[in-house]
Amino acid sequence: MRSPTPWRLVTLAFAAWAAVFVIGYAAALLDPAGLVAKAIIAATAVATIPLFVWIARQAKGRREAVMINTAIGIAAMSTAFQALVVIA
Numbered sequence: 001m002r003s004p005t006p007w008r009l010v011t012l013a014f015a016a017w018a019a020v021f022v023i024g025y026a027a028a029l030l031d032p033a034g035l036v037a038k039a040i041i042a043a044t045a046v047a048t049i050p051l052f053v054w055i056a057r058q059a060k061g062r063r064e065a066v067m068i069n070t071a072i073g074i075a076a077m078s079t080a081f082q083a084l085v086v087i088a
Contacts, residue, residue, distance in 0.1 A: 044083075
């Protein structure tokens with residue numbers, strides 16, 4: 001099986017962040033003051049951790065590892081910040 005290209009890994013990292021944003025935004029619109037929206041955003045943010053680890057493992061040993069790991073860092077920090085803002 002072929003490994004994904006570096007650009008697909010970068011796109012996947014940012015797509016995970018976008019998915020968490022859309023799900024969290026929809027949950028906040030449907031339940032603006034409730035614990036359900038906070039639980040949903042926390043769960044989706046935590047669910048992205050294995051995906052980011054998998055992407056990092058795919059990047060290991062590649063020439064483009066710095067670019068991929070930077071994308072993972074940006075996406076992971078943005079996801080965490082977004083989740084903390086909604087939960088707070």
